[in-house]
Amino acid sequence: MKPFRIRLTLIIMLLLGVLGLAAAFTMGKIYKDSHVQTLEDNMLREIRLLETTFAFQKEGTTGSPTEAVLDYYTSQSVQIGKLTDSRVTFIEQDGTVIGDSQSDPRSMNNHKDREEIIAAQANGLGSAIRYSNTLQENMLYVAAPVHKQGQFDGYIRLSMSLQAVENGVRSAWTVMGISLAVLFLVAALVSYRVASSLTRPLEHITRVANRISRLDYGARVKLERQDEIGELGKAIDNMADSLEMQLKVIRDNEDLLQSVLANMTGGMVMVEFNGNVALVNRFAEEMLGISSKRIIGKSYQEFKQHYELSKLLGEGLRRKERIHDEQTLYNPEPRLIEIDGVPMFEDDDTYRGMLFLIQDVSNIRRLERMRSEFVANVSHELKTPIAAVKGFAETLLSGGVQDEQTARSFLQIIYDESERLNRLIGDILELSKIESKRSPLNFSPIHLHPFFDTIREMLNSSAAKKNITMNLNVPEELFMEADEDRLRQIFVNLISNAINYTQDGGKVTLDVKETMSPEGEERIQFDVSDTGMGIPRKDLPRIFERFYRVDKARSRSSGGTGLGLSIVKHLVELHHGIVTVESEVNIGTTFTVNLPLLQEDEGDF
The missing domain is CATH 3.30.450.20 (PAS domain)
Known part of the structure; x- marks a missing residue:
């Protein structure tokens, strides 16, 4: 931008210089013309004064002036020239010079064709400026016709040197030259200041525009001017505001799109x-x-x-x-x-x-497969008791059983199978309700020692039938927050399973203790152990699946539905807990339930 500033300064200086020179030439010409015009006017007045006051001598009768006439007019022109400080020339009508203050008229050429004489003859006044070879300088010649009947009929011409005028013009040119030089220097400074005032904001606007082109949309011109440059700065600022707003919208949309894609x-x-x-x-x-x-x-x-x-x-x-x-x-x-x-x-x-x-879609296909297996398992589980009930009922209805004892045993089988069917349907409905989260959890403080005493009373008879010892080791002072009915359902299932799969004379133990999670959360750990037949290692990953049985014959003989552990797992997870299992064949099994001491504030599942 600086070369442009210099060029603009030079252009302004050149324009000012041209204007200054034009003004100087105009003033010089006016000065010279006005001085020449003044001289002409003065010389005309002098001619008119001579016309009225000069004592003209009568010319001779012959065709050429006499010597006396030439001497008279020559001597008079010399005297008048000294008085007027000019050259005086008397010229007859035919152009013959009869008197001159600086030259002998006898040696002078005819002046009829001189410019000032021709103009005086046509207009009554003639003037001309030309170089005098005699005096070797520019002269102003002014001639006017004079008519004195019987005495003089011709022209009086006055001529004066323009040396004074030309000296004045030179002095004026010297003064104007010095003035122009000073003006030129002042103009240079002013031009540079003016150019700077114009180009500096343009340079600033250019820098801001370059920053905007480099995607720096925060750049602003901020010019406090009311002229066209200020309007340009405001326009660029408005453009930057618009670009910044559009870029923000684009970036927000891009961020939103990236967030959608990422999530x-x-x-x-x-x-x-x-x-x-x-x-x-x-x-x-x-x-x-x-x-x-x-x-x-x-x-x-x-x-x-x-x-x-x-x-x-x-x-x-x-x-x-x-x-x-x-x-x-x-x-x-x-x-x-x-x-x-x-x-x-x-x-x-x-x-x-x-x-x-x-x-x-791995999980979807797995769930579809599980659903198909669930339907098949339910159909199979329902079919077995229904077939037994139907078969024994048909036998009784046909009258083929006459013995009362046999009939009662058939009726007992029908009753047992209907009970098993009722439990199966109840467990299926319970599991469906838990999985679909249609029942609220009612959390409340539970004193664990009396809570497990009620469970002991519920299962004492089952343990006594198999001579199984139940040891429930629960701290007297321990409380926790849980849904009491659901918590009872968890441990009734676990302890009853331990009793069912433990041989006669075995032992079932419940150990309860406080623990701390790695995050510093207080939790309760429940270990339900038995001395039963154990679970093979290959079956451990699947024992919480619905209808999965390690020993199907044993499960059916014990009246199990195959849904108990699946219900336990869902209920434990609804309490924000974890259930795990460890087992060795013919040694025993331990189910571990880890639950938080206090539940989060959730009312539904």
Whole structure:
């Protein structure tokens, strides 16, 4: 911007210089013209004064002036010239010089063709400026006709040197030159200041515009001016405000889009028409075991560790239509994924590529399988008691049993099977209600020692029948917060299972103690141990599944429904607890329930 400032200063100085020189030439010409005009006027007045006061001598009768006339007019012109400080010339009508104050008229040429004589003859006054070879300087000649009948009929011409005028003009030029030089210096300073006042804000505006072009939308001009430059600064500030607002909207939308993509529960992969990967969200990274930084901008064939997926992506790009498929990925564990591909077209039907949505449906398919197995198990479990009831009832109705004792045993079987059916239906309804979270939990303080005394009374008869010793080690002062009915359901199931799967003469033990979690939370640990047959290691991961039995024959003979431990697990989790199991075959089993001392403020599950 500084070269522009210098150029602007030079232009202003040049304009001022041209204007100054033009003014100087104009003033010089006016000065000279005015002085010449003044001289002309004075000389004309002198001619008119001579016309009225000069004693003209009568000319001779011959065709040429006499010597006496020439001497008279010559001597008179010399005297008049001394008085007027000018050259005086008497010229007859035909142009013959009869008297001159500086030259001998006898040697002078005819003046009829002189410029001032011709003008005087035409206009009554003639003047001319020309160089005098005699005096070697510029002279002003003024002539006027004079008519004195019988005495003189011709022209009186006065001439005066312009040396004084030219000296005055030179002095004026000297003064004007000095003035112009001073003016030029002042103009240079003023021009530079003016140029600076114009270019400095422009330089500032240029710097701000460059910062805005480098995406610094916080830059502002902030010029406090009321002229066009100030309006330009305000316009740039308004533009920056608008750009900053639009950029904020764009960034907010981008952040929102990135947040949506990052928190989607499904994988998103976008492949451009040329086969390059344009987008991979976080879920897809985790599912496919890739890094978006490494894969974006590269070919979809970089998914080479998932050959079938890469093949499907390529097929979608070629077909340019919706596709759907399910594949199994290994990363490193197997996952069943569902892939939906959608072609992307712009408004002008330009093909942009394919958008692939990848969903992990492993849990969905597992739940579907569990549901099918649950329905099959329920059907099987219901079919067994119903078949027994129906068979023995038909036998009794047919009258084929005459013995009363046999009939009573049949009726007992029917009653036992109906009870088992009732328990099964009750457990199924209870488990369904727990899983669907339709029942509220009513948390209240529970004194654990009397609480487990009531459970002991409930199960004493079952333990006594098998001569099993029950040891309940519960601290006297221990309280906790829980839903009392649900807590009772948990431990009745666990302790009754321990009694059922322990041989006669065995032992069932409950140990209760306070613990502390790694986060510093107070918790209660319950250990239900028995000396029963134990659970094989291969069965331990599945014992909390619905209808899963380690020993199916033993379970049915004991009246179990196969849903007790599943109910226990759900109820423990609803109390924000954890249930685990450890077991050794023919030695015994220990179920450990870990519950918080105080529950969170939740009323429903």
